[in-house]
Amino acid sequence: MAIPKAVTDKLVHQESRIMGLEARIDQDGCLIAALQTSEARLQHEIDDLDNENTQLLQKLQSVEAVLDQQTRDIDRLFSLLEQKSSAQVPPDADKTKNRTAVRKLFLLAMGLGKKGSTLKDAALLKPSTAGGGYICDTEASNGKLLHPDWNVTFADNSVWHSRTVKWMRQNMKTQFPAAMIDKKSDDAILDQLSTVFRNIVQAYNILQKESKAKKNANDPTVPEDDGDLPAENEMPDDAPARRAGRHKSRKTRKCDERIMVLQKAGIQLHHHYVFFLQPAYQSTDESDQSDVIDPDTDTEKADEVPAPSTRKPWKTRTPLYCADEASEAFNQEVATIERYVLNYRVEQERKNGPAQSAPHPRIPGDWKDTPLPRLGATKLRILRPCIHAEWLADNEDQDVPTRIQEEEVESQGVERADEDADDERD
Structure with a gap:
């Protein structure tokens, strides 16, 4: 029985179509293989970038650690330099200015507030009692005038410390800004006051020795030191030179x-x-x-022979x-x-x-x-x-x-x- 031509034509057409589909399948397979290869390459590059990123992160952390250490070293170096500077260089202008202000107030408490009053003027004041204290002097100080005792230590003058510190704090506004007054403790004021006190004592001791030397020089009853010294009126004219x-x-x-x-x-x-x-x-x-x-x-x-023994x-x-x-x-x-x-x-x-x-x-x-x-x-x-x-x-x-x-x-x-x-x- 003969196969109709229409059927054979349809079969041929289907075979051609199948062959075309197979060709497309082969093309798609090649494309998929190429995509898989590209994906593998990209994944490899991603892995490399990820590793590089990890290394950079580690380097960054290391650099930050080094910078932190260097910052600490620099801070420590500045601290040492400041300590060395404070040990070699005298106190700054603010500290000196503060002490000068305390000195002025201390002199003012003793009735020496006039311009030009010096530590020597304070050294001439005589103590009212042992250990110093306040005396009544209405004209000069409204009945409150401090006379320290320069013959004893600052600690032995403690009887007038608290009253003087309180008075100085009340009058500090003439010498210090208000913010600075609040920060200064009583101990800090007392410490600066003790420094000024010691300086006045030095001036007092010098005045006492000068006074004693003049008194001995003018007193004929005071014997000469060792008999070898010439009398004052016999001192050569060129002796000072x-x-x-x-x-x-x-x-x-x-x-x-x-x-x-x-x-x-x-x-x-x-x-x-x-x-x-x-x-x-x-x-x-x-x-x-x-x-x-x-x-x-x-x-x-030539006629002055040194002592032979000592x-x-x-x-x-x-x-x-x-x-x-x-x-x-x-x-x-x-x-x-x-x-x-x-x-x-x-x-x-x-x-x-x-x-x-x-x-x-x-x-x-x-x-x-x-x-x-x-x-x-x-x-x-x-x-x-x-x-x-x-x-x-x-x-x-x-x-x-x-x-x-x-x-x-x-x-x-x-x-x-x-x-x-x-x-x-x-």
């Missing part, structure tokens, strides 16, 4: 020795204190007794303008230099035997109220922070550019240039 020259030569020798020791030790003096390596700023070594030449320690005249020690008197905690760092620097000098002497004696001319013995003496050296424009002068703040306030005539260096000068070594200082009172 000789004494000043003797003191200056001792200062020069002391300064040269300190410079030599620092150079041998390779020590660079802090640039705040380079001015100190000049004779004018050395302490005074005195052999005088009541302003009379002591023949036991002065051999400038040499009387010189009294080393530090300038009063350095007698304050504001110049504590400067005084510590001087003490350090002196230790180097003593160690050098011991080393030289151990190496070469006792020196033929041993240094003259010295003992500490009282503070010496002497002016600031007046130097030429090219010379280094003392820095303001190294000066006793209360002393400078009481000696306003010393606050001039020829005596005080306003700007710090970098150290150029320890060599000393010759100077033409005008010491005025040595």
Whole structure:
């Protein structure tokens, strides 16, 4: 039986269609394979990026940790620098200003509120009772006038402490801002008050010794010190000039020795204190007794024979303008230099035997109220922070550019240039 042509045509058509579908299936299979390959490649790239991101995150955390450590190190370094600065450099202007304000109020409580009143004026006040106290003086103080007792310690003057602190707090508005008054405790006020008290006691002790020396000089019943000293009316006319020259030569020798020791030790003096390596700023070594030449320690005249047995020690008197905690760092620097000098002497004696001319013995003496050296424009002068703040306030005539260096000068070594200082009172 013959197959109809229509059926065969339909079968051929279906076969062609099937073959076309198979071709499309093959194409789709290739496309799927290509997509799978691309997906695998993208997944690999994603994994690489993920790993790189993880590494970058770890590096970031490491850098942050390093930065945190460096920040802590920098903070610690600044803290150490501030501590070192506070140890070497005197208190800041605010602290000095506060202490000056307390000094003014302290003087005001004693009835010394007039401009120009000094610590010496306060030292002349006599205590009302042992330990000090308030006396009645209606005209000067409305019946409340403080007279401390300079013969005893600040602690032994405690009878008037609380009343004075209370009075000062009530009157502080004339010297301090209100916000600062609230922050200042009674203990802080009392501590600054004790500092001013000690400064006045120093002035009081100097006045007492000067008064005693004058009284003994004018009293014919007072025996001479050792029989070898000339009477006051027999003192040579050139004695003051000789004494000043003797003191200056001792200062020069002391300064040269300190410079030599620092150079041998390779020590660079802090640039705040380079001015100190000049004779004018050395302490005074005195052999005088009541302003009379002591023949036991002065051999400038041929007919004055020194005592053969012992040499009387010189009294080393530090300038009063350095007698304050504001110049504590400067005084510590001087003490350090002196230790180097003593160690050098011991080393030289151990190496070469006792020196033929041993240094003259010295003992500490009282503070010496002497002016600031007046130097030429090219010379280094003392820095303001190294000066006793209360002393400078009481000696306003010393606050001039020829005596005080306003700007710090970098150290150029320890060599000393010759100077033409005008010491005025040595």
